[in-house]
Amino acid sequence: PAGVGKSSIARILARDLGLAYLDTGAMYRTLGLRLDDVALDGDEAGRQDVMRDLHFQLSGQGDDSHLTLNGAPVGEEIRSEEVAARASRLAVLPDVRNFLQSAQQRIGRNTSLVCEGRDMGTKVFPDARHKFFLDAAHEVRAQRRFLQLQAQGRPADFKLILSQILARDEQDRNRPVDPLRPAPDAIIVDTGPLDMAGVVAAIKAHLKV
Numbered sequence: 704p705a706g707v708g709k710s711s712i713a714r715i716l717a718r719d720l721g722l723a724y725l726d727t728g729a730m731y732r733t734l735g736l737r738l739d740d741v742a743l744d745g746d747e748a749g750r751q752d753v754m755r756d757l758h759f760q761l762s763g764q765g766d767d768s769h770l771t772l773n774g775a776p777v778g779e780e781i782r783s784e785e786v787a788a789r790a791s792r793l794a795v796l797p798d799v800r801n802f803l804q805s806a807q808q809r810i811g812r813n814t815s816l817v818c819e820g821r822d823m824g825t826k827v828f829p830d831a832r833h834k835f836f837l838d839a840a841h842e843v844r845a846q847r848r849f850l851q852l853q854a855q856g857r858p859a860d861f862k863l864i865l866s867q868i869l870a871r872d873e874q875d876r877n878r879p880v881d882p883l884r885p886a887p888d889a890i891i892v893d894t895g896p897l898d899m900a901g902v903v904a905a906i907k908a909h910l911k912v
Contacts, residue, residue: 704871707837707894720910724768724816724818725810737753737757750799758772788867788871794874795874807828834885835891835892838894890906
């Protein structure tokens with residue numbers, strides 16, 4: 704779920720294992736920026752017209768993994784809470800999920816990956832060798848996001864962040880298409896009592912590296 708630390712953990716694992724890192728949430732966020740409100744909320748034909756001309760690529764590995772869209776780097780402009788909310792709205796749309804899942808599978812056919820996303824183990828890469836589901840209490844995740852925004856010098860309101868996380872969880876866990884849930888063979892890691900190094904160590908213990 705949102706705010707559990709999956710992006711940071713996946714980046715560290717990719718670096719340590721010498722693999723490419725794919726942030727699938729960045730793909731949804733990027734698409735959220737590309738689509739206007741009409742296409743976002745109801746105009747499937749308009750979405751299809753936009754998506755038909757979009758091509759994601761991944762290059763490099765570890766910290767040097769770079770996601771591009773039509774050759775242009777995906778940057779920090781996608782990291783706002785507003786863009787995250789747009790991405791969550793997109794994530795319930797079957798045509799959007801089909802488009803991005805196909806793009807992710809295409810990337811995975813070309814390179815070995817550490818990838819993170821809510822449907823990686825259940826839908827996109829069901830035959831992956833290793834699957835992990837990270838979780839933590841709502842308040843823990845909100846506090847982490849609050850401190851992250853503060854460290855970046857950006858506005859941070861704990862109550863607002865908590866309400867946004869609760870809303871996103873409700874939407875993600877109960878959506879009819881690819882709801883947020885662990886794969887049957889995923890290892891569940893509670894990140895609440897662990898720092899980042901502890902989570903990485905727990906995962907590596909299962910990988911035996």
